[in-house]
Amino acid sequence: NAGVTQTPKFRVLKTGQSMTLLCAQDMNHEYMYWYRQDPGMGLRLIHYSVGEGTTAKGEVPDGYNVSRLKKQNFLLGLESAAPSQTSVYFCASSLAGAGYSYTFGSGTRLTVV
Amino acid sequence: GNSVTQMEGPVTLSEEAFLTINCTYTATGYPSLFWYVQYPGEGLQLLLKATKADDKGSNKGFEATYRKETTSFHLEKGSVQVSDSAVYFCALRWYAGGTSYGKLTFGQGTILTVHP
Numbered sequence: 229n230a231g232v233t234q235t236p237k238f239r240v241l242k243t244g245q246s247m248t249l250l251c252a253q254d255m256n257h258e259y260m261y262w263y264r265q266d267p268g269m270g271l272r273l274i275h276y277s278v279g280e281g282t283t284a285k286g287e288v289p290d291g292y293n294v295s296r297l298k299k300q301n302f303l304l305g306l307e308s309a310a311p312s313q314t315s316v317y318f319c320a321s322s323l324a325g326a327g328y329s330y331t332f333g334s335g336t337r338l339t340v341v
Numbered sequence: 342g343n344s345v346t347q348m349e350g351p352v353t354l355s356e357e358a359f360l361t362i363n364c365t366y367t368a369t370g371y372p373s374l375f376w377y378v379q380y381p382g383e384g385l386q387l388l389l390k391a392t393k394a395d396d397k398g399s400n401k402g403f404e405a406t407y408r409k410e411t412t413s414f415h416l417e418k419g420s421v422q423v424s425d426s427a428v429y430f431c432a433l434r435w436y437a438g439g440t441s442y443g444k445l446t447f448g449q450g451t452i453l454t455v456h457p
Binding site for chain 2: 232259270271273318320322324325326327328330331332333334335
Protein backbone atom coordinates (compact mmCIF):
# COMPACT_ATOMS: atom_id res chain seq x y z
CA ASN A 229 0.00 0.00 0.00
CA ALA A 230 1.86 3.08 -1.26
CA GLY A 231 -0.38 5.73 0.34
CA VAL A 232 0.29 9.14 -1.21
CA THR A 233 3.01 9.39 -3.85
CA GLN A 234 4.40 12.68 -5.13
CA THR A 235 6.51 13.17 -8.23
CA PRO A 236 9.04 14.60 -8.75
CA LYS A 237 10.86 14.78 -5.41
CA PHE A 238 13.14 17.64 -6.46
CA ARG A 239 13.05 20.19 -9.24
CA VAL A 240 14.85 23.36 -10.22
CA LEU A 241 13.03 25.77 -12.52
CA LYS A 242 14.00 29.00 -14.15
CA THR A 243 11.74 31.99 -13.65
CA GLY A 244 8.89 31.89 -16.14
CA GLN A 245 9.02 28.14 -16.78
CA SER A 246 6.03 25.94 -16.16
CA MET A 247 5.70 22.57 -14.51
CA THR A 248 3.19 20.11 -13.08
CA LEU A 249 3.47 18.28 -9.79
CA LEU A 250 1.69 14.96 -9.64
CA CYS A 251 0.03 13.46 -6.58
CA ALA A 252 -1.39 9.94 -6.60
CA GLN A 253 -3.19 8.10 -3.79
CA ASP A 254 -4.32 4.49 -3.65
CA MET A 255 -6.56 4.65 -0.57
CA ASN A 256 -9.77 5.59 -2.39
CA HIS A 257 -9.85 8.89 -0.52
CA GLU A 258 -12.44 11.38 -1.66
CA TYR A 259 -10.58 14.52 -0.59
CA MET A 260 -7.16 15.70 -1.75
CA TYR A 261 -5.10 18.78 -0.88
CA TRP A 262 -2.01 20.69 -1.91
CA TYR A 263 0.05 22.55 0.70
CA ARG A 264 3.24 24.55 0.63
CA GLN A 265 5.66 24.70 3.53
CA ASP A 266 8.05 27.58 3.96
CA PRO A 267 10.50 28.18 6.84
CA GLY A 268 8.73 29.85 9.73
CA MET A 269 5.36 29.81 7.92
CA GLY A 270 4.07 26.38 8.73
CA LEU A 271 1.75 24.72 6.22
CA ARG A 272 -0.46 26.77 3.95
CA LEU A 273 -3.28 25.30 1.86
CA ILE A 274 -3.04 26.11 -1.85
CA HIS A 275 -5.98 24.24 -3.39
CA TYR A 276 -8.12 21.29 -2.48
CA SER A 277 -10.62 18.90 -4.04
CA VAL A 278 -13.63 17.18 -2.48
CA GLY A 279 -14.12 14.78 -5.36
CA GLU A 280 -13.31 13.86 -8.92
CA GLY A 281 -13.83 16.82 -11.23
CA THR A 282 -14.03 19.39 -8.40
CA THR A 283 -11.43 21.84 -7.13
CA ALA A 284 -11.47 24.83 -4.80
CA LYS A 285 -9.10 27.57 -3.65
CA GLY A 286 -7.31 27.45 -0.36
CA GLU A 287 -5.42 30.19 1.49
CA VAL A 288 -2.69 30.91 -1.10
CA PRO A 289 -3.99 29.93 -4.57
CA ASP A 290 -2.46 32.71 -6.69
CA GLY A 291 -0.01 31.48 -9.31
CA TYR A 292 -1.22 27.88 -9.14
CA ASN A 293 -3.81 25.78 -10.91
CA VAL A 294 -5.05 22.29 -10.15
CA SER A 295 -6.99 19.49 -11.78
CA ARG A 296 -8.66 16.33 -10.50
CA LEU A 297 -9.62 14.37 -13.58
CA LYS A 298 -9.36 11.04 -11.81
CA LYS A 299 -10.21 10.30 -8.19
CA GLN A 300 -6.74 9.00 -7.41
CA ASN A 301 -4.77 11.88 -8.95
CA PHE A 302 -4.46 15.56 -8.06
CA LEU A 303 -2.21 17.74 -10.22
CA LEU A 304 -0.70 21.08 -9.22
CA GLY A 305 0.44 23.35 -12.03
CA LEU A 306 2.69 26.38 -12.07
CA GLU A 307 2.12 28.26 -15.32
CA SER A 308 4.92 30.82 -14.95
CA ALA A 309 7.18 30.06 -12.01
CA ALA A 310 8.43 32.86 -9.78
CA PRO A 311 11.17 32.82 -7.12
CA SER A 312 8.44 33.33 -4.48
CA GLN A 313 7.20 29.85 -5.35
CA THR A 314 10.40 28.27 -4.09
CA SER A 315 9.08 25.97 -1.39
CA VAL A 316 8.40 22.40 -0.35
CA TYR A 317 5.05 21.18 -1.66
CA PHE A 318 3.03 18.50 0.08
CA CYS A 319 0.03 16.63 -1.18
CA ALA A 320 -2.41 14.99 1.21
CA SER A 321 -5.61 12.99 1.03
CA SER A 322 -8.38 12.04 3.42
CA LEU A 323 -11.83 10.63 3.89
CA ALA A 324 -14.67 12.94 4.85
CA GLY A 325 -15.50 13.29 8.53
CA ALA A 326 -13.77 15.02 11.41
CA GLY A 327 -12.34 11.82 12.87
CA TYR A 328 -10.26 10.99 9.83
CA SER A 329 -6.69 12.20 9.59
CA TYR A 330 -4.91 13.38 6.49
CA THR A 331 -2.27 11.16 4.84
CA PHE A 332 0.65 13.16 3.46
CA GLY A 333 3.10 12.51 0.68
CA SER A 334 6.84 12.91 1.17
CA GLY A 335 6.99 16.25 -0.59
CA THR A 336 8.46 17.97 -3.64
CA ARG A 337 11.28 20.44 -3.09
CA LEU A 338 11.01 23.13 -5.75
CA THR A 339 13.58 25.84 -6.35
CA VAL A 340 12.87 28.67 -8.79
CA VAL A 341 15.97 30.60 -9.88
CA GLY B 342 -13.03 30.54 13.22
CA ASN B 343 -11.06 27.50 14.28
CA SER B 344 -7.48 27.93 15.43
CA VAL B 345 -4.66 26.01 17.11
CA THR B 346 -1.93 27.52 19.26
CA GLN B 347 1.23 25.60 20.12
CA MET B 348 3.94 26.50 22.57
CA GLU B 349 6.76 28.36 20.96
CA GLY B 350 9.93 26.49 20.21
CA PRO B 351 12.47 25.37 19.64
CA VAL B 352 12.56 22.90 22.48
CA THR B 353 15.92 21.36 23.35
CA LEU B 354 16.16 18.41 25.73
CA SER B 355 18.64 15.81 26.84
CA GLU B 356 17.96 12.18 26.14
CA GLU B 357 15.59 10.55 28.68
CA ALA B 358 14.10 13.90 29.71
CA PHE B 359 10.34 14.43 30.04
CA LEU B 360 8.64 16.19 27.16
CA THR B 361 5.58 18.40 27.13
CA ILE B 362 4.47 20.41 24.11
CA ASN B 363 1.44 22.53 24.87
CA CYS B 364 -1.44 22.84 22.42
CA THR B 365 -4.67 24.77 22.89
CA TYR B 366 -7.47 25.24 20.43
CA THR B 367 -10.47 27.35 19.58
CA ALA B 368 -13.22 25.64 17.64
CA THR B 369 -16.88 25.66 16.76
CA GLY B 370 -18.55 22.44 17.72
CA TYR B 371 -16.61 19.36 18.79
CA PRO B 372 -13.51 18.84 16.68
CA SER B 373 -11.19 15.89 16.44
CA LEU B 374 -7.61 16.59 17.54
CA PHE B 375 -4.38 15.32 16.07
CA TRP B 376 -0.64 15.39 16.58
CA TYR B 377 1.54 15.04 13.50
CA VAL B 378 5.32 14.57 13.41
CA GLN B 379 7.65 15.65 10.62
CA TYR B 380 11.15 14.18 10.58
CA PRO B 381 13.85 16.04 8.65
CA GLY B 382 13.31 15.87 4.90
CA GLU B 383 10.03 13.96 5.19
CA GLY B 384 6.30 14.61 5.04
CA LEU B 385 3.97 14.80 8.01
CA GLN B 386 2.98 11.54 9.70
CA LEU B 387 0.07 11.04 12.04
CA LEU B 388 1.41 10.46 15.55
CA LEU B 389 -1.84 10.16 17.50
CA LYS B 390 -5.39 11.42 17.60
CA ALA B 391 -8.46 11.79 19.81
CA THR B 392 -11.97 12.24 18.51
CA LYS B 393 -13.94 13.18 21.62
CA ALA B 394 -13.53 14.74 25.03
CA ASP B 395 -11.48 12.77 27.59
CA ASP B 396 -10.11 10.45 24.89
CA LYS B 397 -6.40 9.72 25.18
CA GLY B 398 -4.39 9.15 22.06
CA SER B 399 -1.10 7.28 22.33
CA ASN B 400 1.63 6.00 20.05
CA LYS B 401 5.38 5.32 20.31
CA GLY B 402 5.40 6.39 23.96
CA PHE B 403 3.70 9.72 23.22
CA GLU B 404 0.35 10.57 24.80
CA ALA B 405 -2.17 13.39 24.60
CA THR B 406 -5.57 13.76 26.27
CA TYR B 407 -8.47 15.71 24.76
CA ARG B 408 -9.46 18.21 27.49
CA LYS B 409 -12.65 19.98 26.53
CA GLU B 410 -12.80 22.04 29.72
CA THR B 411 -9.40 23.60 29.07
CA THR B 412 -9.56 23.27 25.24
CA SER B 413 -6.16 21.60 25.27
CA PHE B 414 -4.39 18.61 23.75
CA HIS B 415 -0.88 18.66 25.22
CA LEU B 416 1.67 16.17 23.92
CA GLU B 417 3.77 14.29 26.48
CA LYS B 418 6.47 11.65 26.53
CA GLY B 419 8.13 10.33 29.62
CA SER B 420 11.59 9.72 28.20
CA VAL B 421 12.65 11.21 24.88
CA GLN B 422 15.25 9.76 22.54
CA VAL B 423 17.54 11.37 20.01
CA SER B 424 15.37 9.79 17.31
CA ASP B 425 12.40 11.89 18.51
CA SER B 426 14.06 15.02 17.15
CA ALA B 427 11.51 16.41 14.68
CA VAL B 428 8.87 19.08 14.19
CA TYR B 429 5.55 18.41 15.95
CA PHE B 430 2.26 19.86 14.72
CA CYS B 431 -0.98 19.99 16.64
CA ALA B 432 -4.11 20.11 14.48
CA LEU B 433 -7.87 20.00 14.65
CA ARG B 434 -10.53 18.94 12.22
CA TRP B 435 -14.20 19.79 12.45
CA TYR B 436 -16.67 18.55 9.89
CA ALA B 437 -20.08 20.14 9.72
CA GLY B 438 -21.35 17.86 6.99
CA GLY B 439 -23.01 18.98 3.76
CA THR B 440 -20.67 21.12 1.72
CA SER B 441 -18.12 21.44 4.52
CA TYR B 442 -15.00 19.45 3.73
CA GLY B 443 -13.58 19.42 7.21
CA LYS B 444 -10.47 21.50 6.91
CA LEU B 445 -7.48 20.43 9.01
CA THR B 446 -6.28 23.47 10.94
CA PHE B 447 -2.61 23.29 12.02
CA GLY B 448 -0.66 24.94 14.75
CA GLN B 449 2.60 26.60 13.77
CA GLY B 450 4.75 23.60 14.70
CA THR B 451 7.29 23.05 17.48
CA ILE B 452 10.86 22.04 16.72
CA LEU B 453 12.20 19.44 19.15
CA THR B 454 15.90 18.66 19.38
CA VAL B 455 17.10 15.89 21.68
CA HIS B 456 20.79 15.69 22.55
CA PRO B 457 22.58 12.49 23.67
